[in-house]
Amino acid sequence: MEYSALQVILVFIVTFIAAIDQFSFLESLYQPIVTGAVIGLILGDLQTGLIVGGTYQLMTIGNMPIGGAQPPNAVVGGIMASVLAITLHLEPNIAVATAIPFSLLGQYGVTLIFTLMSPLMSRADKYADEADPKGIEHINYLSMCLLGLVFGAVVTLFFVGGQAVGQQVVDAIPTWLNAGLSAAGGMMRFVGFAILLKFMMNRDMWGFYFLGFGMALIVSNIPALATPALLILALIGFGIAYWDYQQNTELKGAAQLMDGGEEDGI
Amino acid sequence: MASNETATSSYQDRTQYEDLTPAPDLDQKTLNKMAWRSCFLQASFNYERMQAAGWLYAMLPGLEKIHTNKDDLSLSMRHNLEFFNIHPFLVTFAMGLIASMEQKKVDIPTIRAVRVSLMGPLGGIGDAIFWMTLVPILAGITSNMAINGSIAGPIIFLLIFNIIQFALRFGLMNWSYKMGTQALDSLMEHMSAFTRAASILGVFVVGCLTVTMGGTQINVTIPNGTTEAYVAHTAVVENDKVDDFAIISSDAEGNTTAGMYAADGTTPLATVDADGNPVTAGAVDLGNGMSEVTYMEMVESPVSIDVASILDSILPKFVPLAIVLFLYYLFAKKNFTPMKGIVLVLVIGILGAGPFGLWPSIWG
Numbered sequence: 001m002e003y004s005a006l007q008v009i010l011v012f013i014v015t016f017i018a019a020i021d022q023f024s025f026l027e028s029l030y031q032p033i034v035t036g037a038v039i040g041l042i043l044g045d046l047q048t049g050l051i052v053g054g055t056y057q058l059m060t061i062g063n064m065p066i067g068g069a070q071p072p073n074a075v076v077g078g079i080m081a082s083v084l085a086i087t088l089h090l091e092p093n094i095a096v097a098t099a100i101p102f103s104l105l106g107q108y109g110v111t112l113i114f115t116l117m118s119p120l121m122s123r124a125d126k127y128a129d130e131a132d133p134k135g136i137e138h139i140n141y142l143s144m145c146l147l148g149l150v151f152g153a154v155v156t157l158f159f160v161g162g163q164a165v166g167q168q169v170v171d172a173i174p175t176w177l178n179a180g181l182s183a184a185g186g187m188m189r190f191v192g193f194a195i196l197l198k199f200m201m202n203r204d205m206w207g208f209y210f211l212g213f214g215m216a217l218i219v220s221n222i223p224a225l226a227t228p229a230l231l232i233l234a235l236i237g238f239g240i241a242y243w244d245y246q247q248n249t250e251l252k253g254a255a256q257l258m259d260g261g262e263e264d265g266i
Numbered sequence: 267m268a269s270n271e272t273a274t275s276s277y278q279d280r281t282q283y284e285d286l287t288p289a290p291d292l293d294q295k296t297l298n299k300m301a302w303r304s305c306f307l308q309a310s311f312n313y314e315r316m317q318a319a320g321w322l323y324a325m326l327p328g329l330e331k332i333h334t335n336k337d338d339l340s341l342s343m344r345h346n347l348e349f350f351n352i353h354p355f356l357v358t359f360a361m362g363l364i365a366s367m368e369q370k371k372v373d374i375p376t377i378r379a380v381r382v383s384l385m386g387p388l389g390g391i392g393d394a395i396f397w398m399t400l401v402p403i404l405a406g407i408t409s410n411m412a413i414n415g416s417i418a419g420p421i422i423f424l425l426i427f428n429i430i431q432f433a434l435r436f437g438l439m440n441w442s443y444k445m446g447t448q449a450l451d452s453l454m455e456h457m458s459a460f461t462r463a464a465s466i467l468g469v470f471v472v473g474c475l476t477v478t479m480g481g482t483q484i485n486v487t488i489p490n491g492t493t494e495a496y497v498a499h500t501a502v503v504e505n506d507k508v509d510d511f512a513i514i515s516s517d518a519e520g521n522t523t524a525g526m527y528a529a530d531g532t533t534p535l536a537t538v539d540a541d542g543n544p545v546t547a548g549a550v551d552l553g554n555g556m557s558e559v560t561y562m563e564m565v566e567s568p569v570s571i572d573v574a575s576i577l578d579s580i581l582p583k584f585v586p587l588a589i590v591l592f593l594y595y596l597f598a599k600k601n602f603t604p605m606k607g608i609v610l611v612l613v614i615g616i617l618g619a620g621p622f623g624l625w626p627s628i629w630g
Contacts, residue, residue, distance in 0.1 A: 023308035024320070027354065028427040033405060033412055037420045047415050054412030054419060057405050092413075115612070117312035121347070122605045124310075124319045128343035129277070131336045133326045136343070140323045143310035176619045176627060183629040184615025186481050187589060188313030191607040192349025193472055194593035196382055199278070199348070200375070201594070205469045212473025217582055220478055227393070230478060234387035237470035241383075241463040248459035 003043075003160070010042045011083070011159050012152045018075045019151030020144045032056035032078030039082040048092070052085045053078060055092045056099070073106025076155055083159055102158060108178055109154065113147055115185045212237060277344045286371045289332040291447070294440075299327040300365070301439040304358050314608055316351040324357070328365045345374050351479075352385055353392025355431055358439035360384040366446025376457070379464035386471040400430065480586025484577065484618075485630020487570040496537035496562035498545040503559055508549045511561045523564040535562040574630060 018030040028034070033053045040049015056078045080102040085095035120139060127135030158165055197209065215236055220229045303324040310319040322329075325346055333339040352360055360381065367377045404426055412419030453460045503511070512531065514524040522528055526547040528535055535547040549557045577584045596602040596610075619627045 020309075023311055023354075024306045026305070026424075026428055027431070028424055031405070031423065033409055033423050034420045037412070037417060046417065050412040050415055050417065050419065054409040057409040057412070060405075114311060114313045117310060118314035118608050119605060120310065121312065121315050121319065122603070124322075124347055125344065125604075128322070128347050129340055131340035131343060133330060133343075136319060136322050136326065139319055140306060140309035143319075144306070174622075176621055176623060177616075179627045179629055180616035180619030180621065182615075183482065183618055183627075184612045185313045187611045187615060188608060189316065189349070189351075189479055190476075190482075190586065190589045190593055191314050191604060191611060192316065192318075193476060193590050194597050194607070195604060196349050196378075196472055197469070197590070197594045198598045199345075199378060200382065200465055200468050200472070201598070205465060208466045208469045209473040212470035213476055213583070213587060214473075215470075216474035216477035221582070230386045230389050230474065231391060233474045234383075234467075234471065237383070237386070237467045237474070240470065241467040244466055245456070245459050245463035248462065249456045 007042055008156060008160065011039065011079070012156045014038050014042065015075065015079055015155040016148035016152040018079065019148045022073075022075050023147075024144060030075050030078075032060060032074055032081070035075070035078045036082045039079055040086065043083070043086045045086045048086050049082045052082045052092045052095050056081050056096050059096060072100065072103035073110060074103065075151060076106030076109075077103025079155055080158060105154070106151070108173065109150060111178075111182050111185050113150060115181050115188065117143060117146075118188055118191075208240070211240070277341060280341055281375055282373045283333070283335075283338045283341065283371045285333075285335045285338055288371055289334075289369045292328050292331055292365060292369065292443070296327050296331055297362075297365075297439055297443060298436065300324055300361055301358050301436045303327065304354075304361060304435055304439070307352075307354050307357050314604065315347065315349045317354075317357075318347050318350045321350045321352075321357070321361075322346045325361060325365065325368075328361075329368060332365075332368050341374070342368060345378055346381075348378065350381065350385065351389070353389050353396075355396055355434055356388045356392045356438065358435045359388065359442045362439050362442030362444075363446040366443050366450055369447065370450050370454070372450070372457070373461065376461040376464055379461065379468035382468035383464060383471050386474060400427070476586050476590050477583045480583055480590075482585045482589065483574055483630050484585055484628050486573040486626075486628050488573065490569045490571050492566050493569050494564055494566050496535055497565045498537055498539060498547070498560055498562055500558060500560050502552070502556050505551065505555055505557050508557050508559060511549070511559045514561070517564075521564075522562070524561065526559070526561045537562060 014035065018035050021027060022030040033056075036049045036051075036053015036056060037046065038049070040046040040053070043049070056074070060074050060078075077096075077099045081092075081095045081099035084090055084098050085092055088095075090098060120143065124136060124139050127133075127139070201209070212233070216229070216233055219225050219232050225232060303326075307317050307320040307324060309323065311317060322343060326343075329339060329342050329346070333342050346364075363384070364377060364381055367380060404423055408419040408423040410419075411422070501511075511526050513522050513527060513529075515522075516529065517523050520529045522535065526535060526549070527533060537545055539545050545560065547560050547562050549559045551557050581587070593602075593607055593611075596607065597604075602610075615629075618629055
């Protein structure tokens with residue numbers, strides 16, 4: 001199937017916007033149910049786009065970004081499923097399955113971008129030192145553009161190059177590179193934690209860090225509590241903090257009174 | 267880089283704003299602008315600080331109004347750029363509270379502690395509202411409309427999702443800002459106790475996050491020699507062939523390597539099967555001229571030590587805890603910059619994965 005230059009550009013623009021929207025802006029435009037319909041309109045087959053988008057959307061319901069996890073990427077997957085269904089006349093279910101390698105590629109891409117974006121933060125620190133709000137704004141705009149461009153370029157490449165290219169690219173990425181980057185990506189948050197601790201920690205506080213660690217181990221290992229784990233933990237933490245606050249304010253007087261009372265009794 | 271580091275150290279030493287006069291209340295326009303900008307919380311999401319720069323971007327309209335002193339604005343921007351991660355749809359709740367604290371010029375450790383404390387509970391609530399309730403129900407209904415070819419599917423999905431999202435964003439922003447300004451007036455009396463309590467909660471939450479967000483695990487199996495064990499086989503043979511299975515083969519020392527009986531020819535061999543049930547060798551006459559024979563074969567199988575299960579038996583999430591404490595040591599005692607920490611983590615990650623297939627990946 002031949003595409004007009006306009007269609008290629010429109011697919012690029014839709015992907016650009018959806019890529020940004022998956023994390024920022026409305027955080028709903030990127031959902032396959034929406035992109036399927038839009039891609040269908042662009043390629044002149046709205047019905048197929050709607051059906052594929054709906055099918056893909058149902059599949060993602062169990063695959064939500066809960067707790068910051070990165071599921072197979074719905075932007076690349078949803079758009080490619082519609083493209084494949086319309087251009088290759090695939091059945092909706094087969095198109096969705098065929099798009100899976102592409103969605104995995106999108107997942108790698110997200111991991112890679114989030115890892116490589118980390119060094120940008122020292123630049124942001126510099127803007128903060130200079131009290132330069134414009135600099136912070138530019139960093140955010142720049143990051144969004146990068147994300148959109150990478151996704152747009154990749155999807156457009158697949159759109160023009162076809163299904164075989166997708167599989168080739170997936171195969172060409174060495175597993176060690178992917179494993180190493182995702183392991184590093186998973187550890188980078190520890191840098192953030194350690195810096196927070198550096199600012200908040202003093203000698204009295206270590207106990208509360210380990211208390212939180214221990215309580216979280218317990219709560220998160222009980223399957224029934226896995227979802228509300230952080231809320232439960234926050235309640236426990238709040239209880240401890242509030243008790244400490246009371247000790248230092250209202251109860252301080254009471255404690256002293258009680259001490260006095262005991263002395264009298266002895 | 268050198269100038270950057272001097273600035274870093276001066277920012278660390280400062281715990282109070284220079285201008286401690288509370289700023290006038292933020293007007294509705296500024297609050298709306300902040301709520302709108304909160305949509306871009308994750309614009310520059312990355313694995314080191316997560317939403318930090320997006321958070322600062324959203325806070326800036328307020329911060330610029332509050333901190334007219336340039337040094338104070340810089341200080342405020344710096345500490346609002348620290349690690350931050352919260353549910354994107356509920357972030358304005360945190361923004362309103364922190365904006366009210368900035369406005370009252372609360373000291374920085376307190377603001378930081380409250381901001382960190384907020385990371386815990388809102389994530390779980392947001393996931394429960396959006397990804398586990400709203401989206402599955404809404405997407406489930408509208409997807410079926412789309413599959414039936416109705417363009418109303420995607421349109422209804424977008425409408426309902428965004429009405430709820432924006433109602434939450436603007437509603438929480440106003441509510442928490444007002445609540446924060448009122449609550450702070452009474453808290454101001456006991457500021458040092460409040461700071462301490464908020465820090466306790468903050469440190470506690472970082473301890474929890476080390477567990478709930480720490481997925482790093484070392485997954486290595488070390489081969490530890492081999493073990494020999496009998497594996498039971500059964501066969502149905504003619505009765506006169508049963509004796510052939512008594513001792514099929516023996517090794518140099520006379521021990522049976524395959525067969526029903528030990529070297530003495532009378533003691534039946536025994537072993538345990540994969541489910542842990544004991545199995546004894548022997549023959550059962552089936553009564554039709556055939557016998558069911560259970561015989562043993564010596565099989566050599568490799569033994570390995572699973573590092574992950576050993577670590578888990580010492581302390582689950584030991585690896586995340588160790589990395590956090592090690593990085594804390596580097597940052598607090600060795601004056602590492604965050605950048606050095608990131609490079610270190612990147613190198614460890616790639617090396618651990620066995621670059622170019624030089625060794626097997628240790629990450630699991």
